[in-house]
Amino acid sequence: MKTATRPDDLAVLGNLLQAGLQSKLSETIPVQVRCLLKDETLAILVQHPPDVVLNPQQTFGFLEQTILAEHSSVAPQVQMYLRVAGIKQGYASHSFTVQAAENVAAAPGIPTPPPATGSPAGATKPSENSQMPDASELPHPWDQPIEGDNLPPHEPPEVASTTVSPKSKRGMIPLFVAGAGFAGLIFFTTLYFLTRPCVVGACQVMEEAQALSQKSTAILQKPQSGKEVLEAQQQLTQAIQMLESIPPWSSQHGRAQELIKAYKTQAERVNTMVTALKTAARAANKSGNPPHPPSQWVEVQSMWREAISQLEQLPTNSNLTPLAQEKIQVYKSNLAQTNQRLVKERQAQVYLQAAKEAALIAEARQGVAQSLEHWQLVYSSWQTAMIRLKQIPQGTMAYQEAQQLKAQYLPKMATARDRKTTEQIAANAYNQGLRLAQQAKASQLNNQWSGALTNWRNALNFINQVSSNTYYYGKAQSLVGSYTTALKQTQAQLQLAVKLQQARRDLSQTCYSKTKACLYTIDTNIIRVRLTPAYLQMVRQTAFTAQNSGDSKAQTGVVNHILTLGEALEAISDNARIPLEVYAPDGNLIQAHTPGT
Numbered sequence: 001m002k003t004a005t006r007p008d009d010l011a012v013l014g015n016l017l018q019a020g021l022q023s024k025l026s027e028t029i030p031v032q033v034r035c036l037l038k039d040e041t042l043a044i045l046v047q048h049p050p051d052v053v054l055n056p057q058q059t060f061g062f063l064e065q066t067i068l069a070e071h072s073s074v075a076p077q078v079q080m081y082l083r084v085a086g087i088k089q090g091y092a093s094h095s096f097t098v099q100a101a102e103n104v105a106a107a108p109g110i111p112t113p114p115p116a117t118g119s120p121a122g123a124t125k126p127s128e129n130s131q132m133p134d135a136s137e138l139p140h141p142w143d144q145p146i147e148g149d150n151l152p153p154h155e156p157p158e159v160a161s162t163t164v165s166p167k168s169k170r171g172m173i174p175l176f177v178a179g180a181g182f183a184g185l186i187f188f189t190t191l192y193f194l195t196r197p198c199v200v201g202a203c204q205v206m207e208e209a210q211a212l213s214q215k216s217t218a219i220l221q222k223p224q225s226g227k228e229v230l231e232a233q234q235q236l237t238q239a240i241q242m243l244e245s246i247p248p249w250s251s252q253h254g255r256a257q258e259l260i261k262a263y264k265t266q267a268e269r270v271n272t273m274v275t276a277l278k279t280a281a282r283a284a285n286k287s288g289n290p291p292h293p294p295s296q297w298v299e300v301q302s303m304w305r306e307a308i309s310q311l312e313q314l315p316t317n318s319n320l321t322p323l324a325q326e327k328i329q330v331y332k333s334n335l336a337q338t339n340q341r342l343v344k345e346r347q348a349q350v351y352l353q354a355a356k357e358a359a360l361i362a363e364a365r366q367g368v369a370q371s372l373e374h375w376q377l378v379y380s381s382w383q384t385a386m387i388r389l390k391q392i393p394q395g396t397m398a399y400q401e402a403q404q405l406k407a408q409y410l411p412k413m414a415t416a417r418d419r420k421t422t423e424q425i426a427a428n429a430y431n432q433g434l435r436l437a438q439q440a441k442a443s444q445l446n447n448q449w450s451g452a453l454t455n456w457r458n459a460l461n462f463i464n465q466v467s468s469n470t471y472y473y474g475k476a477q478s479l480v481g482s483y484t485t486a487l488k489q490t491q492a493q494l495q496l497a498v499k500l501q502q503a504r505r506d507l508s509q510t511c512y513s514k515t516k517a518c519l520y521t522i523d524t525n526i527i528r529v530r531l532t533p534a535y536l537q538m539v540r541q542t543a544f545t546a547q548n549s550g551d552s553k554a555q556t557g558v559v560n561h562i563l564t565l566g567e568a569l570e571a572i573s574d575n576a577r578i579p580l581e582v583y584a585p586d587g588n589l590i591q592a593h594t595p596g597t
Helices: 007-025 056-070 101-106 166-194 204-221 226-244 253-287 294-312 321-368 372-390 397-445 449-464 473-511 533-549 552-576
Strands: 032-038 041-048 077-084 092-097 518-522 527-531 580-583 589-593
Touching: 007 032, 007 041, 007 056, 041 056, 056 077, 056 092, 204 226, 204 253, 226 253, 226 321, 253 294, 253 321, 294 321, 321 372, 321 397, 372 397, 397 449, 397 473, 449 473, 473 518, 473 527, 473 552, 527 533, 527 552, 533 552, 552 580, 552 589
Parallel strands: 041 077, 527 580
Antiparallel strands: 032 041, 077 092, 518 527, 580 589
């Protein structure tokens, strides 16, 4: 059945749908909607530029809801298409059935029948029997509408006739009823188009945009700070946004596009500097409140370099160049400080790691240390760890951890130092004992019993000084017994030597008093005394003279003298506890004496 609908009504419907879809999407995404009517089927064609991507399901859904809610009386069947401007074939289609109002009234509660075409709600790809419209015959979205656009081949386009056939009379009633709705929509649509900026009257938006641009230009002539550049950028951006709000149907649209192009060219340089300023701000913010780990300083370093590189991209003839050069110098200084910070942090980390490794070695050595040499290595390792920790400067991430490690390492190093000292003392005592024992033995070989006794006593004293919790204690204890025995033997030998020495003195005094009466030899086994021939001759001569003279007293004196010599020799033998043998000058044994008899 044909429905009598004027072409201008379809144009209005297209404009309404286009305005609604335009507001649904964005004013910056231009679309064109065309409506055609043929054999009670309303064809809606939506065309957009190649650089725009529409969601078919959402687009078709919005148009279907709008038709069902406000324009359901136009046609019982609706077919919609999406295509890209300049491409002949459409890329998506959707159809649905509009339930007549009289059918709904006649059968309340009956659900709406499914679409006649059997297509599900949403976008569908065209089939061989449902070809997309020929894009070559549809106008560009920014062109004026062209009448007579083609529909798919199986539904040739046709501008609806104004002739009302008998079968279409019943369909005219809802159209007449919808006329008032169309008029209202036309009014609001017209109102929307007329209230856009610079459509009616003076273009105040353009004047304001130009004023903002002039302020921005004035600031950018010789900006004194980054804050002024940011202010100029905001003014320029605001001016561009205001110009972009001028719609294509405004008489000022062309001029607005020219200004937008000029402003954007100017904005590119400003944006470059603003980007550099923001990059520098991020670098300053990220470097604040140090210390930071090396990874963060690397990020800050990269930001400063990026900011410098961005500023160096500005043309040398730009008004921003003086400020940019000033900022470059500041940023390079900040970069140098960042580099120093990074080197400092990395070196601090190296020292910290070296300290930890030295501590691990010290703990491992300390676990098995026994001798002095072992404890010297332990202490040396702790010293190395502490030296590395002291090399970590303040203001680094590693410094605080270094202080904590110092508190942990100091007691352990003190323990190692004390143990090393104890072992050193023990080693010294042990080695001194060994040395004195060697000297004592040497003295014994030379019969220097007094010196040997002193050395044995000192050696035993040093050996006993070795602490029980040291490595040398066991070794020292193994020497105590032998040194004690040697000391006692030496004491006995010394006593014997003293007796021998005394015996020698007594023998010398006895034998060599006035006349060399005798000669003697002495050792630990026997004292041998030989009377001298002179002494014997003197005694004989004295006795002979006394006898010839009849001097009994002289004779008695000679006898007493001989007896006295014998008693003296026996006393010497008793004191020394060494047997005595007395010989005549010719070697004959005169007397023998054993001590204690």
